[in-house]
Amino acid sequence: MKDCLNVCLIGTGRAGMIHARSYMGNVVGARLLAICDPCEENLKKAQEELHVAYTYADYQVALQNKEIDAVIVVTPTGTHKEIVLAAASAGKHVFCEKPMAISAEECDEMIAACKQHHVKLQVGFMRRYDESFQKAKEVITSGRIGEVTMIKSLTHGPSEPKEWMYDIAKSSGPIGEVNSHDFDTLRWYADSEVKSIHAIGRNFRSCEKKAEYPDYYDTVAVLLEFENGIIGMIDGAQYVQYGYDARAEILGTCGNVLVGSQKNNNVSIATHDKCMHAEVMPSWTKLFKDAYINEARDFIRCIREDDTPRVSGHDGKMALILVREGLRSLLEKRPIRIGE
Structure with missing residues (x-):
């Protein structure tokens, strides 16, 4: 080569x-x-x-x-x-x-x-290349927190949706726009496929759009049951305005792992009013800058070494299925068994 x-x-x-x-x-x-x-x-x-x-x-x-x-x-x-x-x-x-x-x-x-x-075919889920998210996966694999019982993941985006995003037939709402990464993270951590999914959503921040886009939601909670018995929980939101937020928690039988922070840097300021102040992470582009580089490096490595990409076409397909079935659950207001 x-x-x-x-x-x-x-x-x-x-x-x-x-x-x-x-x-x-x-x-x-x-x-x-x-x-x-x-x-x-x-x-x-x-x-x-x-x-x-x-x-x-x-x-x-x-x-x-x-x-x-x-x-x-x-x-x-x-x-x-x-x-x-x-x-x-x-x-x-x-x-x-x-x-x-x-x-x-x-x-x-x-x-x-x-x-x-x-x-090679690799799909872009860069959280698998983030140092903190990778460390959590290592802890899970090591057994240090015992058997995994529940995994939580959240993504909150700060920006006001573009007009086309209010049409969930095009955007799928937060489930598609921000939570596809959470679905991939949970599958990765659980090392299992999802058995059932139940999503509930509501429009809290863009009430002026309710008449034109009655199905639009800006906040969603998703409950998942994995085939290996692990419970998954996801929350997603758009237009939160305070900053970009991506965190996870893994609960085991004898310990837990917390992943991520809302802080933009490691500086905290204490003031005379006895309050602590810190800057909030402004965007996903900054938070995952190194993860994108690591992702690119691994893509090239897989080509050179004829190795299987960490995020395969199957992973991309399963994330898409969960987005689609999650949205169906939200619209039909009922749990969905995957593959029904």
């Missing part, structure tokens, strides 16, 4: 640029060779920062470049399947951002295509 693997980023929006920056001098043995985006403005802006060798408006043209070894797909979800199938057919290894696809059937097609053409 050649000394340096060449990567092409397909999709240069906000999330795409996070991946692009991860490859700018941070991943030994790989470089960002090309970028692709049908939006001329996005492509031009990205190139002004990245200065890559090739720019493309059409991913089909980019895939014809024999110098490219792998692609990073960070485009609208509805385009993932066609791009991944084309990339696999062209012999390019694939990193695909979550959500993996529109349906489980599309996920199966993507998995099959990558297997058929002998290329």
Whole structure:
């Protein structure tokens, strides 16, 4: 295998640029060779920062470049399947951002295509590459807290939803927008598949949207039962305004693990009014900056060593199924057995 693997980023929006920056001098043995985006403005802006060798408006043209070894797909979800199938057919290894696809059937097609053409398929759940979340997994595996009985995970996003997000047929609401990472984290920690799911949600912060979007919810609680008996709990919220929040707790028979913090840094200020003050984490881009770099490094390592990615196509598919079934539970106001 050649000394340096060449990567092409397909999709240069906000999330795409996070991946692009991860490859700018941070991943030994790989470089960002090309970028692709049908939006001329996005492509031009990205190139002004990245200065890559090739720019493309059409991913089909980019895939014809024999110098490219792998692609990073960070485009609208509805385009993932066609791009991944084309990339696999062209012999390019694939990193695909979550959500993996529109349906489980599309996920199966993507998995099959990558297997058929002998290329790697990794899905973007970066919490598995965060140092703190990884440490918790190590503690679980070691047995230091005994048998795991319950796992809790939360994600709260600070930003006001964009107009299209209020239509849960398009966004799935917080279950899809913020909690897909929690579903993956719980499956990873539990080392088991989900048996049943029950979600309850309500709109507390965007009441002015209730008439136009009666099904929209900004806050959700999800209860899960795993096949191995572990209980899972997830809470999600959008537009919390105070900052970005991603934490987890694992309860064992003889101990527990707490993961994450709401703090932006390790500075606390005590003032004359006997109060303690600290800055809150502002965004996911800062909290998981190192995790994104570790994720990119492991993708390249898997290609070089012909290893199985830590987050597989199956993991992407199962997270998508839980998002879909969680939303169905919320709308039908009842527990759902997975696969019913």
